[in-house]
Amino acid sequence: MKKILVTVIFCFIAANAFPQYRSISRIFPNLGEQIYSDIHSDTGYVRTSSQSDGFVIVGNRAGCGLDPQIVNIALQSNPRFLVESIKLIPLSAGSISLLNVYNALGRVRDLKGRLYNSATRGQPVPLFEDASRIVSERDLSNIPDPPAASAIPASETVYIKLRDANFGNTYYRGQISLIQNGIRYTLTNFRNMTYLLIPVIRQERFIAQLYIEPVAEGILLYSIAGADMSDFFSSMIDVESAISKRLAVITAWAEDGIRSYSR
Numbered sequence: 001m002k003k004i005l006v007t008v009i010f011c012f013i014a015a016n017a018f019p020q021y022r023s024i025s026r027i028f029p030n031l032g033e034q035i036y037s038d039i040h041s042d043t044g045y046v047r048t049s050s051q052s053d054g055f056v057i058v059g060n061r062a063g064c065g066l067d068p069q070i071v072n073i074a075l076q077s078n079p080r081f082l083v084e085s086i087k088l089i090p091l092s093a094g095s096i097s098l099l100n101v102y103n104a105l106g107r108v109r110d111l112k113g114r115l116y117n118s119a120t121r122g123q124p125v126p127l128f129e130d131a132s133r134i135v136s137e138r139d140l141s142n143i144p145d146p147p148a149a150s151a152i153p154a155s156e157t158v159y160i161k162l163r164d165a166n167f168g169n170t171y172y173r174g175q176i177s178l179i180q181n182g183i184r185y186t187l188t189n190f191r192n193m194t195y196l197l198i199p200v201i202r203q204e205r206f207i208a209q210l211y212i213e214p215v216a217e218g219i220l221l222y223s224i225a226g227a228d229m230s231d232f233f234s235s236m237i238d239v240e241s242a243i244s245k246r247l248a249v250i251t252a253w254a255e256d257g258i259r260s261y262s263r
Helices: 001-019 033-039 068-075 098-105 237-260
Strands: 046-049 081-087 115-118 124-126 126-132 156-163 170-181 182-189 193-194 198-201 208-213 218-227
Touching: 001 198, 033 046, 033 081, 046 237, 068 218, 098 170, 098 182, 098 208, 115 218, 115 237, 126 193, 170 218, 208 237
Parallel strands: none
Antiparallel strands: 046 081, 081 218, 115 124, 126 156, 156 170, 170 182, 182 208, 193 198, 208 218
């Protein structure tokens, strides 16, 4: 009886000391060799799709291990265009904690100056010329990023101002929460995104979702962004490119922040 009790206690300690991380193939089963290869590549898997063609979304396929609300929140604004990205950050299992991830996502000012390839200018330029936290949706005063936290809140809302190279000052509500085995970070524009004072993407019509989970192979970085735009502007602007480059910059910011904790 004593031996059995000792064995049970040892198994309990081992299970908590060495958590069982999910694998990429368990979260995204039956994707095919090419998509798995893309997920493990430097650029990751990226797919754009439109409402008119029928959205193609890996994150809501049958058998997918993601919580359905991760995708559904991006769909709730009835977007015309979607961009989905899945990437593995190949770090040692257990080397990055969710607290590290949370603190990486708190460094809003690191979004400033991140580059994208501008087709019109023919060179890499900053997408966000400035980035800062602000007090609230009503008070747009800048405030500093907080020091690194020692614990993760169950949920949190932050407010962000990004001076966008194309849209000028843009304003986002960031909602951070623990979900499943990871952290979800939702960015929604709470003011219109304008060009020459004309609303291009109206408030609450751009939603970007990041879901980050430590997995057996490293860190899973899943992201999906949706936007709605009028027919007039859709005919003038490459909407899929506009969404893709913003999502790419945001996910690269998250990845770089996470990697900084592994050094």
